[in-house]
Amino acid sequence: MSVSAAMAVAELSHSFTKTHLHSSQISFKSTRLVNHCHCAFRPFPQIRSTTISCSVATTEVKAPVIEQAEDPKNKSECFGVFCLTYDLKAEEETKTWKKLINVAVSGAAGMISNHLLFKLASGEVFGPDQPIALKLLGSERSFHALEGVAMELEDSLFPLLREVSIGINPYDVFQDVEWALLIGAKPRGPGMERADLLDINGQIFAEQGRALNAVASCNVKVIVVGNPCNTNALICLKNAPKIPAKNFHALTRLDENRAKCQLALKAGVFYDKVSNVTIWGNHSTTQVPDFLNARINGLPVIEVTKDRKWLEVEFTEKVQKRGGVLIKKWGRSSAASTAVSIADAIRSLVTPTPEGDWFSSGVYTNGNPYGIAEDIVFSMPCRSKGDGDYEFVNNVIFDDYLLERITKTEAELLAEKRCVAHLIGEGVAFCDIPEDTMLPGEM
Ligand code: LMR
Numbered sequence: 334m335s336v337s338a339a340m341a342v343a344e345l346s347h348s349f350t351k352t353h354l355h356s357s358q359i360s361f362k363s364t365r366l367v368n369h370c371h372c373a374f375r376p377f378p379q380i381r382s383t384t385i386s387c388s389v390a391t392t393e394v395k396a397p398v399i400e401q402a403e404d405p406k407n408k409s410e411c412f413g414v415f416c417l418t419y420d421l422k423a424e425e426e427t428k429t430w431k432k433l434i435n436v437a438v439s440g441a442a443g444m445i446s447n448h449l450l451f452k453l454a455s456g457e458v459f460g461p462d463q464p465i466a467l468k469l470l471g472s473e474r475s476f477h478a479l480e481g482v483a484m485e486l487e488d489s490l491f492p493l494l495r496e497v498s499i500g501i502n503p504y505d506v507f508q509d510v511e512w513a514l515l516i517g518a519k520p521r522g523p524g525m526e527r528a529d530l531l532d533i534n535g536q537i538f539a540e541q542g543r544a545l546n547a548v549a550s551c552n553v554k555v556i557v558v559g560n561p562c563n564t565n566a567l568i569c570l571k572n573a574p575k576i577p578a579k580n581f582h583a584l585t586r587l588d589e590n591r592a593k594c595q596l597a598l599k600a601g602v603f604y605d606k607v608s609n610v611t612i613w614g615n616h617s618t619t620q621v622p623d624f625l626n627a628r629i630n631g632l633p634v635i636e637v638t639k640d641r642k643w644l645e646v647e648f649t650e651k652v653q654k655r656g657g658v659l660i661k662k663w664g665r666s667s668a669a670s671t672a673v674s675i676a677d678a679i680r681s682l683v684t685p686t687p688e689g690d691w692f693s694s695g696v697y698t699n700g701n702p703y704g705i706a707e708d709i710v711f712s713m714p715c716r717s718k719g720d721g722d723y724e725f726v727n728n729v730i731f732d733d734y735l736l737e738r739i740t741k742t743e744a745e746l747l748a749e750k751r752c753v754a755h756l757i758g759e760g761v762a763f764c765d766i767p768e769d770t771m772l773p774g775e776m
Pocket of ligand 1: 560
């Protein structure tokens, strides 16, 4: 997310040193939220402020609230009105609501988050009976902006938004989270090689993977947005061995949405008539928007458009390079449409996929039925029962054109993987990234 990530980069926490606590300053977060899974769970000490009691349902044990440590910014703190105690069971309208979910967002003071957080809080993503706790990860540099975001969330009076906390330490912010939306990443700066970007962002995602592994819910679902998102997701999952690799996603839903729009435009139909669109591979300019399996009004796109040449050349390039064109117009990376696509990606996992359709997500390749190399994160067609999990789709077809393109994007991801070997426990990195490896936003 080149330009908007310039803001988001400010959200990254590079300081992962744990706060020094006196024993009298420690309360354990595990008393606030019950961890239902059976993975080895290491409760992480959390500190609270003196006068504030954070939101706790009456059915849960309330931890003693003790003196706060020296640097309040080093811990995640409930914010303003969200520090008030409430009891969902006490109100007629809220007692049928689901159990509160904890959602962490990194790069929380950036442009993408600024669109996304309000969607999450409104209930349009997780549903109208799903109360939510937002845990916002920022950085020292962006801390004031993070407070500004939290203030705007306060002023929006969202009924479902029950808790908001802000912090700069991922080990603190990711405590017990069931969803982690990893948006913050460093943009590629002038003169920076792609290998440098892979390394810098890779370090961040390795650290965030370790933090998730240590303190998140063991079935946490992770969506990596910060670029290069496929390889960042791979690094993250490799550093989080306690979390199923299947739970990690790289965001390619934006590319799918872009492809749907272009196909609708070509066919002269509204975009809700376009289905079965797969983005294969990397969120880069080698990505493959699959027109072979795509459908318009249930019919193959090739039959409807009768213009294979347009599909192979113009359509494909338009989708691959859409991010760059947008940057030229806006002067910064896509933010609103990225946020919409993150919301779509979550919704696709928490609601059953419509019969016969599928969605694209960058997922771990082990066990895939398409012959894609194992042990990378590759965008493929998925379906969900709405339980947060997904399965691969079986009834897709391939032709030589599609296979050739898929091989190219696969080679690119394998090269990116070699380039971050040092971050995934595979020895010494060797960077031979092909020249055409570019993010959609890079020109
Ligand atoms: C996008 O697809 O819009 C972004 O990933 C572009 C970018 O490079 O930031």
